[in-house]
Amino acid sequence: MRNLFKIIDNLKRNKIVHKVYGFIKKYPFYIILGILLLIYTYQTVSVFYHINSYISDEVWYAPASYNIMTKIFHLNINQTVSFPSGKELADYFNLEHPPLAKYIIGIFIYFLGYDYWVWRIPSWILGNLIIVLSFLITRKIVGNNIFGNVAGIIASVLIMSDPNMWIMHGIAMLDIYVSFFSLLSLYYLIKDDIQKSSISFGLSFSSKFSGAFLIFPFLYYVRKVDISRIKRFFYVIILPLLIYLSLNIPLIIYFGFSNWFNKGFLDALEWGITSGHIVNAPNQISLPWQWLLNIHPFYLGAYSGNDLYLNNFYASVNNYFMILWLILTPLVFILKDKKVTVSYLYPLSIYLGFFLIYMLGNDTLFTFYVADFMPMVYVYIVSSLFLLGLRYYKREIDV
Numbered sequence: 001m002r003n004l005f006k007i008i009d010n011l012k013r014n015k016i017v018h019k020v021y022g023f024i025k026k027y028p029f030y031i032i033l034g035i036l037l038l039i040y041t042y043q044t045v046s047v048f049y050h051i052n053s054y055i056s057d058e059v060w061y062a063p064a065s066y067n068i069m070t071k072i073f074h075l076n077i078n079q080t081v082s083f084p085s086g087k088e089l090a091d092y093f094n095l096e097h098p099p100l101a102k103y104i105i106g107i108f109i110y111f112l113g114y115d116y117w118v119w120r121i122p123s124w125i126l127g128n129l130i131i132v133l134s135f136l137i138t139r140k141i142v143g144n145n146i147f148g149n150v151a152g153i154i155a156s157v158l159i160m161s162d163p164n165m166w167i168m169h170g171i172a173m174l175d176i177y178v179s180f181f182s183l184l185s186l187y188y189l190i191k192d193d194i195q196k197s198s199i200s201f202g203l204s205f206s207s208k209f210s211g212a213f214l215i216f217p218f219l220y221y222v223r224k225v226d227i228s229r230i231k232r233f234f235y236v237i238i239l240p241l242l243i244y245l246s247l248n249i250p251l252i253i254y255f256g257f258s259n260w261f262n263k264g265f266l267d268a269l270e271w272g273i274t275s276g277h278i279v280n281a282p283n284q285i286s287l288p289w290q291w292l293l294n295i296h297p298f299y300l301g302a303y304s305g306n307d308l309y310l311n312n313f314y315a316s317v318n319n320y321f322m323i324l325w326l327i328l329t330p331l332v333f334i335l336k337d338k339k340v341t342v343s344y345l346y347p348l349s350i351y352l353g354f355f356l357i358y359m360l361g362n363d364t365l366f367t368f369y370v371a372d373f374m375p376m377v378y379v380y381i382v383s384s385l386f387l388l389g390l391r392y393y394k395r396e397i398d399v
Helices: 002-013 015-026 028-048 058-072 100-112 116-142 146-160 163-170 175-190 194-205 209-223 229-255 257-272 288-293 319-327 331-335 338-359 367-372 374-398
Strands: 298-304 310-315
Touching: 028 116, 028 146, 028 163, 058 100, 058 116, 058 229, 100 116, 100 175, 116 146, 116 163, 116 175, 116 338, 116 374, 146 163, 146 374, 163 175, 163 310, 163 367, 163 374, 175 194, 175 209, 175 338, 175 367, 175 374, 194 209, 194 229, 209 229, 209 257, 209 338, 209 367, 229 257, 288 319, 288 338, 298 367, 310 367, 319 374, 331 338, 331 374, 338 374, 367 374
Parallel strands: none
Antiparallel strands: 298 310
16 A cells, blocks of 8 residues: 555656646546547547448549549559449549549548548548537637536537538548538637638638538628728638639649639539439438438448448438527527627528529439538537526526
8 A cells, every 4th residue: 555655656746747637637628528539530440441342422532533633633643442333434523513622532542542441531530620620619609618618528529429420521522521611610700810711711612612601601790890891802702712713723724714614613503503413312312401300311321341330321410409400599689699690600501502502403402411511500509508508697696
């Protein structure tokens, strides 16, 4: 027993141990968040690393990323996996969508090779960063105190447990990129860093055009910032467009401006509002109001990985929280907090944007589109309820 006390006493005197203990005592919620991320990462790698086949739309995005790297940037890449059979992909660049996500996927393919697990790594990273950003945004809205930290952890856990986010962060599809950059734009916006928020907004719709709907809440917030009209116009319109155009320069050089403008912009917009993206599978189609009831969750297939997992992947919607999000709409007017308001409007703009896409003619929409905005839904739900509770608590104390 004496030896045990001596060991404890020596540990207390050790400078490294003392600093570690001090860090844990000062930042316990970062420690909790870090542990959650380690668990989430372990589960992600355990499931998705071992699946040696294309998952759903990876059949389009992985070959397109490879082609962009090899044919547009003229890089030599070791192709250890063949393209999906039965598809003409030798000259496919996925011009239906903006290029940013394919650039990011392509960079990993260039350094690590053309393999299944490689093109999924960026999604794994972004999935973790979404959890971190949600924690930081929620804490920023609620307050940098114990309540804000607890709220941030709750928002993070909700995202980690979301079935749609779980699937979409595990594979190489575009929606996780929109989700991340939209959340990043919201993060900088509530910090009043308009320039970085504008850049992130541009990166969002440079990944997938659904991110462009953020222009409405972004404009709403920027109008309340004390800057000139010229600066507002620059941050809301010009800078995001410059981001988008600059990222398309390699495609413009390769195809020529006229060809790129027709195929990579006009045809892409037309493709986005046109039905028929899936053939002979009406049970896969789910329209925006059906997401509230999790009707026809998108089936991404069944995949065997290691001996521990056999996965039937469905992009299911956590519809109870979507319904709760809309029920809590009045809190925007009750709390009258601009950060709460914009955290509500950011996901709402994308959600309503899909209604607009439907009304323009596209009736083949899917539940995995929910991943574009769902993390922001959790941020709003948790932060608004915590702020409401804190205001009620303060009133009771004052009385």
